[in-house]
Each structure stands twice: as structure tokens, then as C-alpha cells.
Amino acid sequence: MEATLxxxxxxxxxxxxxxxxxxxxxSAFIALAVICLLPEQPGLSVAGQCMxxxxxxxxxxxxxxxxxxxxSAGLIMTLTxxxxxxxxxxxxxxxxxxxxxxxxxxxxxxxxxxxxxxxALFLAAAMTITGLDKRIALFVLHKVGAEPKRIVLGVILCGxxxxxxxxxxxxxxxxxxxxxxxxxxxxxxxxxxxFAAALMITVAQVDSVWNIGIKTAAAQNMVAVNFIRxxxxxxxxxxxxxxxxxxxxxxxxxxxxxxxxxxxxxxSTKLESSSEIIGERLRELGPMSRNEWKLLIVSIxxxxxxxxxxxxxxxxxxxxxxxxxxxxMCPGIGVMNWQQTxxxxxxxxLLLFGVGISLGSALLSTKAAQWxxxxxxxxxxxxxxxxxxxLAVMAIFLIVIHLGFASxxxxxxxxxxxxxxxxxxxxxxxxxxxxxTMILQFVISFGYILPVNAPQNMIAYSTxxxxxxxxxxxxxxxxxxxxxxxxxxxxxxWKWLGLV
Numbered sequence: 001m002e003a004t005l006x007x008x009x010x011x012x013x014x015x016x017x018x019x020x021x022x023x024x025x026x027s028a029f030i031a032l033a034v035i036c037l038l039p040e041q042p043g044l045s046v047a048g049q050c051m052x053x054x055x056x057x058x059x060x061x062x063x064x065x066x067x068x069x070x071x072s073a074g075l076i077m078t079l080t081x082x083x084x085x086x087x088x089x090x091x092x093x094x095x096x097x098x099x100x101x102x103x104x105x106x107x108x109x110x111x112x113x114x115x116x117x118x119x120a121l122f123l124a125a126a127m128t129i130t131g132l133d134k135r136i137a138l139f140v141l142h143k144v145g146a147e148p149k150r151i152v153l154g155v156i157l158c159g160x161x162x163x164x165x166x167x168x169x170x171x172x173x174x175x176x177x178x179x180x181x182x183x184x185x186x187x188x189x190x191x192x193x194x195f196a197a198a199l200m201i202t203v204a205q206v207d208s209v210w211n212i213g214i215k216t217a218a219a220q221n222m223v224a225v226n227f228i229r230x231x232x233x234x235x236x237x238x239x240x241x242x243x244x245x246x247x248x249x250x251x252x253x254x255x256x257x258x259x260x261x262x263x264x265x266x267x268s269t270k271l272e273s274s275s276e277i278i279g280e281r282l283r284e285l286g287p288m289s290r291n292e293w294k295l296l297i298v299s300i301x302x303x304x305x306x307x308x309x310x311x312x313x314x315x316x317x318x319x320x321x322x323x324x325x326x327x328x329m330c331p332g333i334g335v336m337n338w339q340q341t342x343x344x345x346x347x348x349x350l351l352l353f354g355v356g357i358s359l360g361s362a363l364l365s366t367k368a369a370q371w372x373x374x375x376x377x378x379x380x381x382x383x384x385x386x387x388x389x390x391l392a393v394m395a396i397f398l399i400v401i402h403l404g405f406a407s408x409x410x411x412x413x414x415x416x417x418x419x420x421x422x423x424x425x426x427x428x429x430x431x432x433x434x435x436x437t438m439i440l441q442f443v444i445s446f447g448y449i450l451p452v453n454a455p456q457n458m459i460a461y462s463t464x465x466x467x468x469x470x471x472x473x474x475x476x477x478x479x480x481x482x483x484x485x486x487x488x489x490x491x492x493x494w495k496w497l498g499l500v
Contacts, residue, residue: 024064032057036083041371047087047096048368051359054079055368055414058359063404070348073355080105080362104365108357112318113226117219117353119321120167123299125344126328127166129336131285132292132299133175136161138282141179146278148195148269152202152260155180156253159206163217165299167321169207170346173456176203179281181463186277189269197466198264201474204460205256211408211445213249215241216306216317219353223412224441227360231420234434238306238317244438244499248489255481263474291335298324349409356413363417373421383427387500390426391436391490394419398443399479406452412444435499439490446482449475 035053040046054076061072084105085098108114127133137158144154155176162172180203184196211218215225215238229235260266288296305313305320328334329341363369377383382390398415405411419440423433447454451461451471461471494500 021064021066024060024066027064028057028060028066031060032079043374044368044371045087045366047084048363048366048371050083050087051080051362051366051368052372054083055359055363058410059404059414062407062410065406068348069352069407069410073348073351076355076359077102077105080358084362084366104362105355105358107361108359109354111226111354111357112316113222114350114354114357116216116318116321117222118350119318119325120216120219121345121350122325122328122341123302123321124166124168124171125341126295126336128171128175128344129340130289130291130295132295133162133166133171134179135282135285135288135292136165137176137179138278138285141183142278142282148266149261151183152198152266153257155199155202156206156257159203159210160213160253163207163210163214164303167216167218169211169218169454169456170349170459172207173203173459176207177459177463182281183278184465186281191463191465193269194264195266195269197470198260198266200460200463200465201471202256202260204454204457204471205448205475205478206253207456208445208447208454209249209252209256212252212442213242213246215245216321218408218445219349220408220412220444221441223353223356223360223409224416224437224444226357227364227416227420228434228437230361231364231417232434235316236434236438237309239309239311241438242307244435244494244497245442247493248442248485251485251489252482255485256478259474259478259481263477294333295328295335298327352407353409353413356409360413360417364421369417369421370425372418373425376418376422377425382422383425385426385428387428387431387436388487388490390423390428390431391439391500392487394422394440395443395483395486398440399446399483402444402447402453403449405447406454406458408444408447408454412441415444416441432499435494435497439486439494439499443486446479448479448482 032053035056036050038049041049057079058072058076061067061075062069067075081098081102081104083101084096085101086095088094089096140158140161141151141154144150144157158176159172162175166172166175177200180199184191184199189196211221215221215236221241225236225241302320302324305315306317309315309317309320329336329338331337360369380393382393385393401415402408402411416437420433420437423431423436447457449472451457451468457471461468490500
């Protein structure tokens, strides 16, 4: 009887979560049907109206986690092919056709951005297979020192350095989390201690921060760069991005350090032999293997090609990254093979990324993004606002809407085409569409408030070192700091660069 009662107590929670997902799934289809069955809107094609419905459908699925991301990608592809296929074309008496609709649903899978993200996942897998990422992290922590503040600083530096070489947020956090847990346990600290919470929250937040600072650090950046290239014809190089974003990320890292130390009273933590423990773990790895040396050399050469793009050579970021992966997988030369790699790639993330680009491209090609942009500009009275006011308002909008998203990639795919269209619809003179879009893309990486706002947050939360309330309280303060710093740089550094 007791076992039955216990089971009965657990099952309702499962059922409630199942009901919430079911509610999200049904709501998504209802919203799609309502939008598609509405009377035709002035200035909006039938295909465009259908794409707005599919976009809302996707947003509801993503925000409620009604289905997994790969399943949502399949649904979005299917709906795009069918709804666009049966929409009237330029000749009202003829439909566009499902062949054209499917081409529109698959266009994201042929973009350079999709290829770059795929290559980045392989590069992250190479780091995991060789253990080079773990060695880099332990080396940094060992060199920084043993005091509590220095360990926090070491975690921040690890996040910074790994973001140059591991172009996957999830992979970077997956590398750092076991190391930090090992340090906590070796120091005989409770997993629920303030210092453990401080370290694990730092792991999650610093990776989000350097998603901003480095173009290749996160998939959502590739979404923005891809749409900027498609719409404006301008390609943002690795160095262009770094010059604009790295100072912001660096200042945010400094703020993160002081905020963590203050909020969790890090100085009061008493540690014994932490330097020796980290050093011992580093020594356990032994000398660098041949494959680690190969990967390090290839990674440094790749980074040099990224940095010098459009200055010393004309090879784009995608091509150089794909070349690096080809070298890393060559028999006798590389460090991995297909069998080792295939199970370490998150194919669902890659599928979502391709569909996300297709969704945004379809919104653009059907003119739905422009129609939505016109509505937003008129509704919020932004037509003649200053660029600073536009940036301030839209940044708040993105911070709020991100609370409902568990994927910055999904958010970027849905919102970046609309942001570009909104900026293009303004009558304010001197609006730098490329610069403002890039800065607003930085805000899309502000997944600081809730654990569910980013995969890296969830990995850190799964360790049990902190509560949701702790993360949310700290995340809200950090978001306010980040927003304030964004406005300061908009009036100074980014204005000097001509981005605002």
C-alpha cells in the first residue's frame, strides 16, 4: 500500500507535465489554424499569412517543449511544404506547388551557416574524443591559483579560452561541469554549499557571455550572420564580430566575477589544498598525446584563418572550418574517424538549425517578415524614434520573449528576419541595419534568468548545486547589469564604431 501511495504521489507530476505538453501541442495547431483561416490581410499574401501561422506554431512548440526539437523540425518542414504548396502563386488561379514548398522548407540545409554549425559540432567532438578541452580547462585552473576568488576567475577564464577552440556551448559546459564537480568533491565541500552554487552558476553564465563575444562560439550567431548576408549582401567576418562583441563580453565577464563573489560571499569559503587537487587531476591526464598535439595545431591554424579572414586571405569561415574537419578525419593524419564521432554529434540540434534558417527564409521570401515589421513599427510608434531608443525598446522585448524560449537558436531563427525588416522600415535617418541587428543578436544570448532558457543552464542545474530561485535571482541581477552595459556601449564604443 505504501509503495502504491508513493507511486501515486509521483505519477501526478508526470501526468501534469504530460498535460502541459499536450496543451502546448494542441494550442500550436489551434493557433496555426486560426491564423491561416483569418480573412486575407491587406498587403499580405496567402503564403505569407500561412508562414506567420507556422512561425507562431513553432514558437508555441518551442516555448512549451511540447515535442523534442528534432520532431518540431520535422513538423515545421512538413507544414511549410504543404501550406506553401497549396497557396496561390503570382497567378491566383494556380497554386505554388508542393515541390516549390518543399524547396522552401529545405533551403536552410544548403546555407553556409548550416554547414559551419555542422563542422563546429565535429570540431567540438574532436575536443571531447582527444580530451584536449579538459586538459586546457585543468591547466587554466591550476595556473590561476587556489584561493576561492581565483577559482571563480579560473572558471571564467576557462569559459573564455574554450570558446575560441570549442564552437559549441553545450560541449564547453559538458567539459567544465565534471571538472568543477570533481574540484568540489575533492575539497570535501557540500554540493549544496554557496561556493558550489557560485562555481556552477559561473560555468553556465560565462559560456552564455562568450557566446556573444565570439562569432563561432554559438549557433545562434550563425543564424544572424546568415540572414544579414542574405538580406543586405554583407558578410560579417570573424574579426568584425570580435571587434564589436569581445569588449562587451569582456566587461560582462568582469561584472560576472564581482557579482558572483558578492552574491555568494565567496571570500568566506575556506579551502584546503585546492591547487594540489587540481594539479593532481592534471597530472593524471599524463603528457599530451599525439592526437592532442595534432588537434591543438589544427585548432590554432584554424583560429588564425578565422581572425585573418578578408584581410590576409579571402577564404570564408565556413570553408576553413570544413577544411579543418576534413584534415582531422583523414586516415593517418587526423584524430578521429566516423565511428568515433557519429554518436557525439547532436544531430537534433543540427536539424533544428537548418529548419530554423528555412523558417526565417520563408518569412522573408513570402514578404511575411516585412508585413510583420510594418505592423510592429506602427503599433509601437517606432517609425521616427532615435536609434538608441529603438535599441533600448527592442532589447527589452528580446529579454522578455527569451523567458519563454529554451533555445537561442530557435529565437534567433524566428526573430532576426523580423528585426532586420523592422529596422529597414524605419524612417529615422542614419539607421545602421547591420550594426543594430548584430547588437540585438547579442541580446538573444541573454539566457541568464531561468535554467530552462539555455541548454548550458540545464546542464549546470542538473548537478543539484543550486536551486531555481538562486539562479533566477542572480540571473535577473546579471541581466540588468548586461542591459545597462549594452546601453552604455551603445552611446559610446558602438557609436564610435558606427554600429549605432
